Amino acid sequence: MTRPSQNGPLLEVDDLATHFFTRAGVIRAVDGVSFSLKRGEVMGLVGESGSGKSVTGFSLLGLIDPPGRIVSGSVRFDGQDLVALPPAQLRRLRGRKIAMVFQDPATTLNPVVTIGDQMRMALEAHGVRGEQRTRERSVAVLTRVGIPDAARRLKAYPHEFSGGMRQRVAIAIALLHDPALLIADEPTTALDVSIQAQILAEMRGLVADLGMALIWISHDLATVSSLADSIAVMYAGRIVEAGPTAAVLRDPRHHYTRGLLDSLPARAEPGRDLVQIPGTTPSLLALPPGCAFAPRCPRADETCLAMPALVSDGLRRHRCHHPLGLEGAP
Amino acid sequence: MTEAFLDVRNVSRRFAPRLSFGDRIAGKLGQPIDARVTHAVDGVSLAIAKGEALGLVGESGCGKSTLGRVIAGILPPSEGTTAVAGEPVMSQGPRRHKTTTRVQMIFQDPFASLDPRMQVGDTVAEGPIAHRLTTRAQARDYVGRWLTTVGLDPGFAARYPHQFSGGQRQRIAIARALAMQPDMLVCDEPVASLDVSIQAQIINLFLKLRRELNLTMLFISHDLGVVRHLCDRVAIMYLGRIVELGETQAVYAAPQHPYTRALLDSVPKLMLDDHETTAFKPIAGELPSPLAPPPGCHFHLRCPLVQPICRQERPPLRAVLPGRESACHFAPFPPGLRRLR
Numbered sequence: 001m002t003r004p005s006q007n008g009p010l011l012e013v014d015d016l017a018t019h020f021f022t023r024a025g026v027i028r029a030v031d032g033v034s035f036s037l038k039r040g041e042v043m044g045l046v047g048e049s050g051s052g053k054s055v056t057g058f059s060l061l062g063l064i065d066p067p068g069r070i071v072s073g074s075v076r077f078d079g080q081d082l083v084a085l086p087p088a089q090l091r092r093l094r095g096r097k098i099a100m101v102f103q104d105p106a107t108t109l110n111p112v113v114t115i116g117d118q119m120r121m122a123l124e125a126h127g128v129r130g131e132q133r134t135r136e137r138s139v140a141v142l143t144r145v146g147i148p149d150a151a152r153r154l155k156a157y158p159h160e161f162s163g164g165m166r167q168r169v170a171i172a173i174a175l176l177h178d179p180a181l182l183i184a185d186e187p188t189t190a191l192d193v194s195i196q197a198q199i200l201a202e203m204r205g206l207v208a209d210l211g212m213a214l215i216w217i218s219h220d221l222a223t224v225s226s227l228a229d230s231i232a233v234m235y236a237g238r239i240v241e242a243g244p245t246a247a248v249l250r251d252p253r254h255h256y257t258r259g260l261l262d263s264l265p266a267r268a269e270p271g272r273d274l275v276q277i278p279g280t281t282p283s284l285l286a287l288p289p290g291c292a293f294a295p296r297c298p299r300a301d302e303t304c305l306a307m308p309a310l311v312s313d314g315l316r317r318h319r320c321h322h323p324l325g326l327e328g329a330p
Numbered sequence: 331m332t333e334a335f336l337d338v339r340n341v342s343r344r345f346a347p348r349l350s351f352g353d354r355i356a357g358k359l360g361q362p363i364d365a366r367v368t369h370a371v372d373g374v375s376l377a378i379a380k381g382e383a384l385g386l387v388g389e390s391g392c393g394k395s396t397l398g399r400v401i402a403g404i405l406p407p408s409e410g411t412t413a414v415a416g417e418p419v420m421s422q423g424p425r426r427h428k429t430t431t432r433v434q435m436i437f438q439d440p441f442a443s444l445d446p447r448m449q450v451g452d453t454v455a456e457g458p459i460a461h462r463l464t465t466r467a468q469a470r471d472y473v474g475r476w477l478t479t480v481g482l483d484p485g486f487a488a489r490y491p492h493q494f495s496g497g498q499r500q501r502i503a504i505a506r507a508l509a510m511q512p513d514m515l516v517c518d519e520p521v522a523s524l525d526v527s528i529q530a531q532i533i534n535l536f537l538k539l540r541r542e543l544n545l546t547m548l549f550i551s552h553d554l555g556v557v558r559h560l561c562d563r564v565a566i567m568y569l570g571r572i573v574e575l576g577e578t579q580a581v582y583a584a585p586q587h588p589y590t591r592a593l594l595d596s597v598p599k600l601m602l603d604d605h606e607t608t609a610f611k612p613i614a615g616e617l618p619s620p621l622a623p624p625p626g627c628h629f630h631l632r633c634p635l636v637q638p639i640c641r642q643e644r645p646p647l648r649a650v651l652p653g654r655e656s657a658c659h660f661a662p663f664p665p666g667l668r669r670l671r
């Protein structure tokens with residue numbers, strides 16, 4: 001097997017599709033997603049609730065259970081196609097070279113096992129053994145994410161921590177093996193701004209010092225804008241816009257991205273109603289033909305009844321028939 | 331401020347440590363064991379006027395949810411009292427229980443707060459039937475009305491929580507609280523887990539509820555932007571204590587406590603320049619533990635303005651300007667505190 005060069009992409013996701021075959025019909029949770037990531041690069045993944053951000057993360061790790069299945073596409077990580085990899089080999093990567101912080105800390109933390117024991121088990125699963133070694137490593141990562149009195153807190157059970165502290169413990173567990181790729185799903189939504197700043201600084205350090213690549217799934221555009229080199233915006237299972245973070249947020253091409261930016265509280269007078277994107281999130285079981293955003297889009301017309309192709313212009317990509325800022329341009 | 335509708339007096343809440351059997355034996359034999367108590371809430375007093383919204387902001391683990399649960403009558407305080415419209419929220423004596431339905435709470439975790447095996451209509455109806463706000467026969471209409479109030483289709487009543495999105499589940503949790511016809515809502519991070527566009531819907535819903543029902547609100551959040559948008563006043567909490575209290579706009583514009591200043595400095599901003607990078611500014615120093623809070627001012631280990639007196643004397647929360655309280659020995663700072671680093 002040929003090893004890719006240090007500068008080539010660490011991760012290349014090509015036309016990934018993950019569908020759920022439910023009794024009510026096929027849910028196309030992820031439908032043709034492509035992106036790539038270099039070592040030491042951070043990508044922000046944002047988008048509507050239910051648009052497929054978490055399922056994209058799970059798919060990279062091979063964590064899709066029936067009735068779900070990766071139906072097409074490839075995920076090349078460090079030269080290997082993870083979609084084709086036997087489960088045993090994937091398990092050896094998971095938690096060690098690729099780690100994920102889950103959106104719901106309850107998925108990571110077992111309520112009846114102490115934090116210390118959970119961390120020891122996570123270390124032992126990948127061959128780190130010995131009471132003192134596991135203990136020292138656990139205390140080190142807990143301290144890094146700002147858990148005070150970490151050595152003593154190893155004896156505590158998850159319910160004895162506050163919501164934000166549980167979240168930090170989940171982040172600490174993901175960092176135990178210094179992963180090459182970290183997928184962090186809404187990692188700081190439960191955290192106050194100061195701890196958030198600490199975690200963001202810590203993440204930036206890991207990216208700069210260890211060359212860790214990071215996928216930062218979040219609805220907080222401010223943290224994404226200050227951490228991520230590039231941003232991908234998802235809607236109804238597809239990336240509708242992607243590119244360098246500041247450029248996309250400064251002048252979005254897609255009308256959904258525009259709507260997101262307009263609904264930020266910072267853009268309204270205190271006490272006034274916020275701008276809302278009209279309508280509701282579409283059901284993935286009954287997507288309209290063409291652009292899925294059309295029923296809510298102020299610019300939609302009959303051309304939008306046909307699926308817009310993903311168009312690249314320079315570093316940016318968009319999927320819209322009437323891209324903002326480009327229409328009428330010569 | 332007018333008369334207090336919610337009156338919280340000197341409330342503390344401690345959690346005893348969980349000792350293993352071995353620890354307890356060791357303790358009885360006089361061996362040193364670690365039996366430190368968690369001081370989650372430490373002597374908090376505050377008042378909220380009828381129809382007012384107060385934001386409660388502070389570091390993760392500083393005791394916001396614990397204080398919210400005491401105010402909502404879900405957790406008895408170790409000391410102190412809370413009253414709504416002059417009535418105590420909890421009974422006294424050994425078996426303390428909630429004695430009012432006037433305060434209801436919306437919980438931090440929209441995944442965990444609804445029973446997955448119950449139709450959401452039954453979840454919403456349960457409390458009102460138990461408290462005779464409606465009858466079993468009329469429950470359907472009653473529930474439908476509250477679902478409509480929060481912008482949901484009354485037909486959703488027969489569905490289960492997993493059939494809803496995060497934003498819809500949060501609306502259901504709000505409908506369940508409103509169906510108890512409270513005068514006051516304690517909202518614990520009600521929008522933190524929602525995406526921006528749904529967050530906007532829920533914030534607009536709270537604005538509408540305040541206008542139409544004149545609800546009084548305690549709004550726990552770490553999102554300073556959301557608090558500024560929704561709350562008349564804000565209370566800043568640090569390690570179990572309120573350290574600053576005042577009108578939201580005024581506090582943000584000219585904070586009177588070094589912790590508030592540091593908090594405002596760590597808010598991430600939307601970066602729109604290609605080469606600009608934020609210097610994340612976490613507050614210096616290690617977070618002190620509620621198991622062993624430092625003496626004097628709780629913030630002294632991390633405060634850039636610390637003086638010897640801060641290590642010994644607890645600064646009381648006191649009025650330092652009209653409409654503003656601060657728990658810093660050196661407040662007021664006349665123009666408000668500037669950036670400290």
Ligand SMILES: Nc1ncnc2c1ncn2[C@@H]1O[C@H](COP(=O)(O)OP(=O)(O)OP(=O)(O)O)[C@@H](O)[C@H]1O
Binds near residue numbers: 068284525
């Ligand atoms: N196990 C499953 N069975 C059926 N459908 C599923 C399953 N898991 C996810 N889905 C569906 O896939 C879609 C994408 O879900 P996903 O969790 O990826 O959304 P998301 O973008 O992470 O949203 P949020 O911001 O709310 O976390 C949703 O419509 C969801 O209902």
Ligand SMILES: Nc1ncnc2c1ncn2[C@@H]1O[C@H](COP(=O)(O)OP(=O)(O)OP(=O)(O)O)[C@@H](O)[C@H]1O
Binds near residue numbers: 396
């Ligand atoms: N049932 C409990 N038993 C023991 N300790 C507890 C319990 N509940 C809370 N604590 C402790 O009390 C302190 C305050 O917790 P609380 O949940 O009130 O914090 P919070 O301010 O709401 O934090 P967050 O923003 O992370 O939700 C924490 O140190 C926590 O570990």
Ligand code: SF4
Binds near residue numbers: 299304308319321323
């Ligand atoms: S393709 Fe049409 S409906 Fe979709 S975002 Fe663009 S203008 Fe709007």
Ligand code: SF4
Binds near residue numbers: 587589627629633660
């Ligand atoms: S009392 Fe002292 S340590 Fe506390 S905030 Fe004021 S200056 Fe800082």
Ligand SMILES: [Mg+2]
Binds near residue numbers: 053054055103
């Ligand atoms: Mg998700």
Ligand SMILES: [Mg+2]
Binds near residue numbers: 163
């Ligand atoms: Mg809390």
